[in-house]
Amino acid sequence: MHTELCRVDPEQPDPRIVARAAAVLRAGGLVAFPTETVYGLGADALNENAVRRIFEAKGRPPSNPLIVHVAGLEAARQLAADWPASAQALGETFWPGSLTLVVPKKELVPAIVTAGGPTVALRVPAHPVALALLRAASVPVAAPSANRSTRLSPTTAAHVLRDLGGRIDMILDGGPATGGLESTVLDVTTSPPRLLRPGLVTPQEIEAVIGPILRPLERPGALAVAPARSPGLMGKHYAPRAALECITGDARQRIDQLLCEGQRVGWLTFDRAVSHLDPRVTVVVMPSDAREYAAQLYARLHEVDALGVQRIVVELPPDTEEWLAIRDRLRRASAR
Numbered sequence: 001m002h003t004e005l006c007r008v009d010p011e012q013p014d015p016r017i018v019a020r021a022a023a024v025l026r027a028g029g030l031v032a033f034p035t036e037t038v039y040g041l042g043a044d045a046l047n048e049n050a051v052r053r054i055f056e057a058k059g060r061p062p063s064n065p066l067i068v069h070v071a072g073l074e075a076a077r078q079l080a081a082d083w084p085a086s087a088q089a090l091g092e093t094f095w096p097g098s099l100t101l102v103v104p105k106k107e108l109v110p111a112i113v114t115a116g117g118p119t120v121a122l123r124v125p126a127h128p129v130a131l132a133l134l135r136a137a138s139v140p141v142a143a144p145s146a147n148r149s150t151r152l153s154p155t156t157a158a159h160v161l162r163d164l165g166g167r168i169d170m171i172l173d174g175g176p177a178t179g180g181l182e183s184t185v186l187d188v189t190t191s192p193p194r195l196l197r198p199g200l201v202t203p204q205e206i207e208a209v210i211g212p213i214l215r216p217l218e219r220p221g222a223l224a225v226a227p228a229r230s231p232g233l234m235g236k237h238y239a240p241r242a243a244l245e246c247i248t249g250d251a252r253q254r255i256d257q258l259l260c261e262g263q264r265v266g267w268l269t270f271d272r273a274v275s276h277l278d279p280r281v282t283v284v285v286m287p288s289d290a291r292e293y294a295a296q297l298y299a300r301l302h303e304v305d306a307l308g309v310q311r312i313v314v315e316l317p318p319d320t321e322e323w324l325a326i327r328d329r330l331r332r333a334s335a336r
């Protein structure tokens with residue numbers, strides 16, 4: 001299959017190109033598009049065969065349900081059998097934006113989208129290209145991150161092309177995804193609501209609107225509760241090809257040890273003064289601001305991975321809530 005790559009202006013995408021992408025979706029095809037979190041791989045959520053193609057292209061297990069993207073709050077409600085007051089308040093506050101709400105599904109949502117479950121995950125993305133595509137398609141669009149299953153999420157069209165070129169119909173290239181981490185997923189079918197995946201919308205921001213929510217604990221064992229509720233929260237996920245390990249504090253000793261073992265290493269550090277004379281070490285200095293770090297993380301991991309290093313050593317950010325989503329992704333990337 002030929003994958004058509006189309007450049008569009010991130011703020012004001014050419015309506016003719018958007019209309020073509022929308023026609024591909026309505027005909028049951030697969031279109032990758034930028035969102036403000038990461039690139040998504042879209043299909044008409046109400047077309048079972050189209051959605052099946054997402055699972056095939058990604059190599060995604062059918063037990064892992066998809067997020068359905070819509071153009072606005074009203075369109076979201078159309079897919080929900082029940083719309084809790086918390087969903088209304090959160091939708092009004094954070095949509096369009098990087099919060100996904102899990103609610104009871106209406107019958108018209110095919111079982112393949114929800115992995116056979118009674119709930120559906122809904123999100124209104126904020127990226128102008130995503131919104132334009134959703135409006136033009138005028139169907140709900142199921143879209144997981146546009147990467148092969150278990151690989152790193154893509155934050156550029158080039159990442160998508162590398163992973164899924166030849167397997168999908170079209171990629172809308174709207175430049176880098178600025179948020180850089182997948183959306184926050186919140187289950188509002190329970191009381192109190194439960195955070196299933198931390199993201200750029202923080203627990204405090206959610207609690208400021210609806211009061212206390214349940215958070216996942218950080219130990220890996222805590223993820224054991226996840227598969228039934230949210231299969232995508234299984235331990236190993238979002239991983240680069242190279243083995244990734246997280247280090248608390250200065251990683252220098254560990255780097256030297258890996259060099260002694262003859263490994264080529266990528267080193268993500270906070271220390272601007274770090275340099276390494278050994279050519280087998282690629283040093284990447286990461287921002288100390290959590291939002292900037294999130295925006296860059298996947299792109300930097302894609303880069304060092306492409307250099308063919310065998311190990312990626314990452315200095316863990318602080319154990320505070322602003323770093324929650326980043327620590328979550330790093331922990332998953334290091335699960336083997």
Ligand code: TXA
Binds near residue numbers: 114125
């Ligand atoms: O930012 C994002 O959310 C991106 C962009 C493209 O919107 N999408 C994304 O999709 O990250 P994906 O498929 O990579 O992750 C979806 C997550 C998975 O952890 C999945 O298990 C969970 O949402 N999920 C989907 N439907 C669910 C449901 N009904 N109940 C619980 N979890 C659900």
Ligand code: MG
Binds near residue numbers: 144145153
């Ligand atoms: Mg994903």
